[in-house]
Amino acid sequence: MASSSLTPPPEVPMKLHVLNRNKLITSLRDHLSSSSHPHHGFVLLQGGEEQTRYCTDHAELFRQESYFAYLFGVQEPGFYGAIDIATGKSLLFAPRLPTEYAVWLGEIKPLSYYKERYMVDLAFYTDEIATTLLNQCQGVAQPLLFLLHGLNTDSNNYSKPAEFEGIEKFEKDLNTLHPILTECRVLKTNLELAVIQYANDISSEAHVEVMKNVKAGMKEYQLESIFLHHAYMYGGCRHCSYTCICATGGNSSVLHYGHAAAPNDRTFEDGDMSLLDMGAEYKFYGSDITCSFPVNGKFTNDQRLIYNAVLDAHNAVISSMKPGVSWVEMHKLAEKIILESLKKGGLLVGDVHDMMAERVGAVFMPHGLGHLLGIDTHDPGGYLKGAERPKEPGLKSLRTSRALLEGMVVTVEPGCYFIDALLVPAMKSPSTSKFFSSEINRFRGFGGVRIESDVYVNAHGCLNMTKCPREISEIESVMAGGPWPIKKSVYFENGAC
Amino acid sequence: MASSSLTPPPEVPMKLHVLNRNKLITSLRDHLSSSSHPHHGFVLLQGGEEQTRYCTDHAELFRQESYFAYLFGVQEPGFYGAIDIATGKSLLFAPRLPTEYAVWLGEIKPLSYYKERYMVDLAFYTDEIATTLLNQCQGVAQPLLFLLHGLNTDSNNYSKPAEFEGIEKFEKDLNTLHPILTECRVLKTNLELAVIQYANDISSEAHVEVMKNVKAGMKEYQLESIFLHHAYMYGGCRHCSYTCICATGGNSSVLHYGHAAAPNDRTFEDGDMSLLDMGAEYKFYGSDITCSFPVNGKFTNDQRLIYNAVLDAHNAVISSMKPGVSWVEMHKLAEKIILESLKKGGLLVGDVHDMMAERVGAVFMPHGLGHLLGIDTHDPGGYLKGAERPKEPGLKSLRTSRALLEGMVVTVEPGCYFIDALLVPAMKSPSTSKFFSSEINRFRGFGGVRIESDVYVNAHGCLNMTKCPREISEIESVMAGGPWPIKKSVYFENGAC
Ligand SMILES: [Mn+2]
Ligand SMILES: [Mn+2]
Numbered sequence: 001m002a003s004s005s006l007t008p009p010p011e012v013p014m015k016l017h018v019l020n021r022n023k024l025i026t027s028l029r030d031h032l033s034s035s036s037h038p039h040h041g042f043v044l045l046q047g048g049e050e051q052t053r054y055c056t057d058h059a060e061l062f063r064q065e066s067y068f069a070y071l072f073g074v075q076e077p078g079f080y081g082a083i084d085i086a087t088g089k090s091l092l093f094a095p096r097l098p099t100e101y102a103v104w105l106g107e108i109k110p111l112s113y114y115k116e117r118y119m120v121d122l123a124f125y126t127d128e129i130a131t132t133l134l135n136q137c138q139g140v141a142q143p144l145l146f147l148l149h150g151l152n153t154d155s156n157n158y159s160k161p162a163e164f165e166g167i168e169k170f171e172k173d174l175n176t177l178h179p180i181l182t183e184c185r186v187l188k189t190n191l192e193l194a195v196i197q198y199a200n201d202i203s204s205e206a207h208v209e210v211m212k213n214v215k216a217g218m219k220e221y222q223l224e225s226i227f228l229h230h231a232y233m234y235g236g237c238r239h240c241s242y243t244c245i246c247a248t249g250g251n252s253s254v255l256h257y258g259h260a261a262a263p264n265d266r267t268f269e270d271g272d273m274s275l276l277d278m279g280a281e282y283k284f285y286g287s288d289i290t291c292s293f294p295v296n297g298k299f300t301n302d303q304r305l306i307y308n309a310v311l312d313a314h315n316a317v318i319s320s321m322k323p324g325v326s327w328v329e330m331h332k333l334a335e336k337i338i339l340e341s342l343k344k345g346g347l348l349v350g351d352v353h354d355m356m357a358e359r360v361g362a363v364f365m366p367h368g369l370g371h372l373l374g375i376d377t378h379d380p381g382g383y384l385k386g387a388e389r390p391k392e393p394g395l396k397s398l399r400t401s402r403a404l405l406e407g408m409v410v411t412v413e414p415g416c417y418f419i420d421a422l423l424v425p426a427m428k429s430p431s432t433s434k435f436f437s438s439e440i441n442r443f444r445g446f447g448g449v450r451i452e453s454d455v456y457v458n459a460h461g462c463l464n465m466t467k468c469p470r471e472i473s474e475i476e477s478v479m480a481g482g483p484w485p486i487k488k489s490v491y492f493e494n495g496a497c
Numbered sequence: 498m499a500s501s502s503l504t505p506p507p508e509v510p511m512k513l514h515v516l517n518r519n520k521l522i523t524s525l526r527d528h529l530s531s532s533s534h535p536h537h538g539f540v541l542l543q544g545g546e547e548q549t550r551y552c553t554d555h556a557e558l559f560r561q562e563s564y565f566a567y568l569f570g571v572q573e574p575g576f577y578g579a580i581d582i583a584t585g586k587s588l589l590f591a592p593r594l595p596t597e598y599a600v601w602l603g604e605i606k607p608l609s610y611y612k613e614r615y616m617v618d619l620a621f622y623t624d625e626i627a628t629t630l631l632n633q634c635q636g637v638a639q640p641l642l643f644l645l646h647g648l649n650t651d652s653n654n655y656s657k658p659a660e661f662e663g664i665e666k667f668e669k670d671l672n673t674l675h676p677i678l679t680e681c682r683v684l685k686t687n688l689e690l691a692v693i694q695y696a697n698d699i700s701s702e703a704h705v706e707v708m709k710n711v712k713a714g715m716k717e718y719q720l721e722s723i724f725l726h727h728a729y730m731y732g733g734c735r736h737c738s739y740t741c742i743c744a745t746g747g748n749s750s751v752l753h754y755g756h757a758a759a760p761n762d763r764t765f766e767d768g769d770m771s772l773l774d775m776g777a778e779y780k781f782y783g784s785d786i787t788c789s790f791p792v793n794g795k796f797t798n799d800q801r802l803i804y805n806a807v808l809d810a811h812n813a814v815i816s817s818m819k820p821g822v823s824w825v826e827m828h829k830l831a832e833k834i835i836l837e838s839l840k841k842g843g844l845l846v847g848d849v850h851d852m853m854a855e856r857v858g859a860v861f862m863p864h865g866l867g868h869l870l871g872i873d874t875h876d877p878g879g880y881l882k883g884a885e886r887p888k889e890p891g892l893k894s895l896r897t898s899r900a901l902l903e904g905m906v907v908t909v910e911p912g913c914y915f916i917d918a919l920l921v922p923a924m925k926s927p928s929t930s931k932f933f934s935s936e937i938n939r940f941r942g943f944g945g946v947r948i949e950s951d952v953y954v955n956a957h958g959c960l961n962m963t964k965c966p967r968e969i970s971e972i973e974s975v976m977a978g979g980p981w982p983i984k985k986s987v988y989f990e991n992g993a994c
Contacts, residue, residue: 050757054545054562056873057652061740062757065551076758102918103863106751106759155554222730229726233719238760243558254603260547260559261573262603263735366600376553421599 002209004234006202010491012283014119016191017073018090023184024071025088028146031180032085040086041144042133043177045071046162047079063239066375067148067159069284070185074118080126080162084136085146090120091136093129130166142171150178154371154378154399179385185374186381187407192285192374193456194491196409197465199287200454202235203227203280204467205486207291210276211469211478214295220246220264223276231280241286241377245277248295252447253417255367270296273303273447284375288411289466290452297479299472302442306416306449309341311470313414314451317369321455321462323406328390331369331398334414335361342416347440355435362394363426366419370411371399373454379409408457409465417448499706501731503699507988509780511616513688514570515587520681521568522585525643528677529582537583538641539630540674542568543659544576560736563872564645564656566781567682571615577623577659581633582643587617588633590626627663639668647675651868651875651896676882682871683878684904689782689871690953691988693906694962696784697951699732700724700777701964702983704788707773708966708975711792717743717761720773728777738783738874742774745792749944750914752864767793770800770944781872785908786963787949794976796969799939803913803946806838808967810911811948814866818952818959820903825887828866828895831911832858839913844937852932859891860923863916867908868896870951876906905954906962914945 029039048065052058062077072081078095092115097108115123124132137143147161161174188196209230210223224244231237245258248268252275258264268274272295279287292310294303313334320333339355342348342364348355355361372379382400383389390396404410423444426432453466467486469475478484526536545562549555559574569578575592589612594605612620621629634640644658658671685693706727707720721741728734742755745765749772755761765771769792776784789807791800810831817830836852839845839861845852852858869876879897880886887893901907920941923929950963964983966972975981 048551052652052654053560055649055652055654055656056563056877057649057654057875058739058873059756060557063550064757066553075760099918103916104752105756106748106754152552152554155549155552157549157552157554159552219733221733221735225726225729228729229722232722232725236716236718236762238718242555251603255601257603259556259602260561263572265733376555378554380553419600421596 002230004202004205004230005486006198006205006488007234009202009236009282010198012195013191013492014073014117016189016195017071018119019189019191020070020184021083021090022088023189024181025083025085027180027184028085028176031176040137040140041146041173042085043083043146044133044162045081045148046160046164047072047074047081048077050077061238064284066284067181070375072118072120073284078126080129080164081120082133089122091122091124091132092118092120093124093126093132096125096127126164129164130169134169142169144173145170146173146177148177148181149174150182152380153383154380182381185379186372187405188374188409188456191492193409194489195283195285196287196373196454197489198491199237199280199282199285200289200465201467201486201489202231202237202282203278203287203289206230206235206280207276207278207289207468208478208484208486211291211293211475212481214274214297214479216268216270216272216295218268220248220251220266220268223274224258224264224278227276227278235280235282237280237282239281241279241281241288245275247276247447248272248274250445250447252292252449253419255417268295271300273449275448275450277450277452279377286373286375286377287454287466288373288377288452289454289468290413290450291468292449292451293475293479297476299476302446304472305341305345306443306446307472309338309345310414310416310449310451312341313337314412314453314470317412317414318453318455318462318464321404321410321412321457322460323404323457325404327369327404327410328395328398328401331395332356332361334369335365335394338364338414338416346437347443348435349437350435358432358435359393360426360432360435362392363422363432364416365414366394366397366417366422367415368394368398370413373409373411404457406457406459410455410457411452412455413450413452415448415450418443418446419448420444499727501699501702501727502983503702503985504731506699506733506779507695509692510688510989511570511614513686513692514568515616516686516688517567517681518580518587519585520686521678522580522582524677524681525582525673528673537634537637538643538670539582540580540643541630541659542578542645543657543661544569544571544578545574547574558735561781563781564678567872569615569617570781575623577626577661578617579630586619588619588621588629589615589617590621590623590629593622593624623661626661627666631666639666641670642667643670643674645674645678646671647679649877650880651877679878682876683869684902685871685906685953688989690906691986692780692782693784693871693951694986695988696734696777696779696782697786697962698964698983698986699728699734699779700775700784700786703727703732703777704773704775704786704965705975705981705983708788708790708972709978711771711794711976713765713767713769713792715765717745717748717763717765720771721755721761721775724773724775732777732779734777734779736778738776738778738785742772744773744944745769745771747942747944749789749946750916752914765792768797770946772945772947774947774949776874783870783872783874784951784963785870785874785949786951786965787910787947788965789946789948790972790976794973796973799943801969802838802842803940803943804969806835806842807911807913807946807948809838810834811909811950811967814909814911815950815952815959815961818901818907818909818954819957820901820954822901824866824901824907825892825895825898828892829853829858831866832862832891835861835911835913843934844940845932846934847932855929855932856890857923857929857932859889860919860929861913862911863891863894863914863919864912865891865895867910867949870906870908901954903954903956907952907954908949909952910947910949912945912947915940915943916945917941
């Protein structure tokens with residue numbers, strides 16, 4: 001019978017978002033000082049709106065926009081928030097709800113409720129934004145608004161600056177806020193780490209619950225259902241960080257399996273590998289965890305070879321991570337270890353340095369080693385303004401090329417996949433065919449292995465926040481019914497983790 | 498230990514959507530003949546596109562647009578579909594996927610795969626729409642396209658007509674298709690009924706699973722989690738028809754509780770009523786089911802009074818439903834029975850006809866009695882073009898005012914709620930205060946009761962497709978651990994249900 005060592009889910013103090021705001025204002029003032037600009041004006045952000053499906057009244061479950069969530073922690077749609085740069089005062093603007101709201105959607109809360117709950121200094125209605133902000137800085141003809149506008153380097157989309165009635169009465173700055181706020185998000189506070197740790201704990205436990213219940217003959221989506229249920233039932237996680245990837249057999253070489261066109265609907269069989277990439281989100285903060293194992297609970301020699309190649313890469317990277325280390329170098333380290341293992345296993349022949357130079361690593365691991373993680377699964381800030389993406393296969397898929405900094409949370413997710421679309425051309429190419437032994441044909445259709453942990457970079461090294469069984473002996477033991485207790489951390493104590 | 502009598506979920510034959518297309522073409526030809534228009538041109542629909550969250554690359558789980566799903570049954574995003582009105586031939590246009598798709602998202606399927614899987618006559622790429630359609634009707638200078646444009650009377654939004662490169666080479670008709678296609682959706686085929694029956698069966702079983710596991714001290718969302726898990730794990734339902742409403746105590750008087758601003762997060766207590774409105778969706782077709790019961794499994798006298806008032810209304814309506822019956826009259830019937838019960842229970846005094854005239858029924862049941870159900874929870878077609886919405890309280894909330902027709906699936910969902918925002922003004926109003934006895938004050942904070950079943954109108958009456966415990970004795974027995982087996986229907990046999 002399912003249960004959890006992690007219930008009840010912890011209360012997350014709203015102070016987390018107060019600190020996020022303070023951090024932003026400190027950074028913003030530093031920036032303004034350094035460019036001799038006065039400390040006046042407002043940061044103004046618009047929260048997300050509820051969306052309906054196509055032309056219908058089907059309301060999609062609302063999830064707050066991430067920058068707004070970061071600064072204000074507001075779970076409801078339709079809000080705006082501002083911070084007075086001179087005073088640091090925070091202002092929240094709530095939608096003025098029609099009286100029918102009380103009948104259909106719930107109690108209409110007074111502004112004082114939002115002020116208290118979200119720990120802001122002042123609360124108004126959204127139809128009062130212009131008058132309120134003008135009132136706050138009497139005497140200034142056109143107060144300055146710092147609006148959010150900037151590129152998300154994973155989606156190539158731009159964030160949408162706030163819009164409201166009366167905005168033409170203000171001067172607008174669209175360039176300053178985005179990079180500074182993004183960099184605040186890159187470096188996590190202790191309170192943020194505590195939430196990410198909880199998301200990791202409950203997700204790790206949910207992965208273990210899945211491992212314990214896998215049986216050949218099940219459908220892939222049943223593993224998704226077990227995970228989702230554990231994370232929600234015991235962890236209070238209504239959202240996941242991303243759509244669950246529950247890939248078995250050959251599907252495990254499809255990096256982003258699980259979407260509507262490949263909806264985890266295969267019946268898996270004895271002997272299949274599985275690759276389960278699933279992470280719950282708690283109070284806006286996510287986790288991103290992948291476990292790979294044979295569905296029957298016992299690794300074959302071939303499975304052992306590929307799994308340990310990836311695990312060695314995973315462990316070597318984590319052992320090397322500390323502030324200052326280049327993420328591109330970590331990616332190459334992972335590639336090197338995987339190639340060495342494949343060579344040792346007889347799948348590849350020749351010099352590993354030569355393979356690296358010919359980018360053979362990217363045939364087996366076409367994705368980046370990992371990415372920043374936080375309120376978004378692919379948290380922003382991976383490329384600073386002006387930074388160029390690497391162009392080489394594999395490296396060009398990196399979501400960040402930065403050097404590690406204390407406070408970053410990064411996923412470490414090496415993988416080794418047998419993808420015909422990449423393998424076949426590489427085996428034929430004049431520059432790379434020589435590296436492939438005929439042994440590799442045995443692995444066509446194998447699928448792939450990915451091992452993904454969420455890692456926090458601290459002053460001297462790093463900390464793996466993910467608590468899943470990783471060694472083959474651990475996985476086989478858990479799948480055979482062995483214990484795998486996940487210790488509840490002290491998440492919040494005197495506001496720290 | 499949870500299990501299900503309904504596994505494995507049934508295979509839904511693609512013929513369902515072929516029949517939907519045939520039905521549309523027959524209707525459309527009839528319409529064109531009756532207005533002496535020639536049978537030429539194409540019906541052209543654009544399927545849904547995958548959406549990302551705000552500026553990020555977080556992909557929302559795709560759900561097909563409902564009209565497109567109805568005609569083509571396509572689960573993937575980015576498609577278009579057409580039907581040649583003269584020949585009835587169906588054409589599907591698939592997105593041309595980049596080669597990287599194979600690495601990240603899965604095998605790139607050939608057009609023949611889609612042609613076969615979706616049982617269409619021809620398959621092309623979406624960049625071939627204009628040339629293909631022009632080729633199909635050589636000699637016609639500007640072939641006619643019937644595009645989807647019309648009002649959704651629940652959302653007040655308009656469906657978005659298809660757009661594609663080269664559309665300017667065609668003549669467009671924006672008025673004909675929407676009402677005819679919508680009316681096709683109103684009247685279900687046997688194949689559609691079979692899918693709705695399955696969605697009802699698995700959802701009914703999931704509701705029973707919840708009833709068996711409710712305990713005071715739990716969180717509301719844990720009931721949501723149990724429901725979702727049962728429907729997905731055993732029923733293969735990845736989507737629900739709508740966000741789960743798990744309301745307990747006073748929350749059960751909030752009609753659409755459960756959204757992001759009221760996220761099923763209360764801890765419920767011994768003595769609370771619960772109102773659980775949850776329905777799974779299977780292969781596009783939905784269910785919409787509400788159960789109400791005390792969380793401790795034993796009804797008090799007051800709970801019994803309100804529950805039976807609603808159950809009597811529910812049963813009386815179902816006993817009266819048949820083709821030709823006005824849904825407005827059914828709403829009034831439900832109101833009358835509830836008011837009579839409240840009078841019998843001492844909460845109201847005076848003449849029930851007078852109460853009805855003063856719309857006291859709408860104080861206790863401000864929503865409509867029910868709505869069409871199908872691929873959308875609030876399925877379109879509730880108001881025919883030109884039909885006016887009733888204006889009176891309660892009646893104005895009806896999502897349809899039509900007379901019942903054989904083939905409709907309608908929810909029957911009477912409710913009785915104690916909503917201060919409505920009750921307090923009505924108790925004070927000169928025209929209605931006389932009807933309220935002081936007994937009613939005992940029920941302030943009671944919350945509410947709703948009982949909702951999905952009902953199919955057949956030639957001579959109707960059929961309740963929902964299989965939940967409804968009588969108080971049944972509910973108490975199930976909650977005490979008694980059996981409630983749900984018999985697996987024969988869903989598909991020779992293509993019929
Ligand atoms: Mn990841
Ligand atoms: Mn309903």
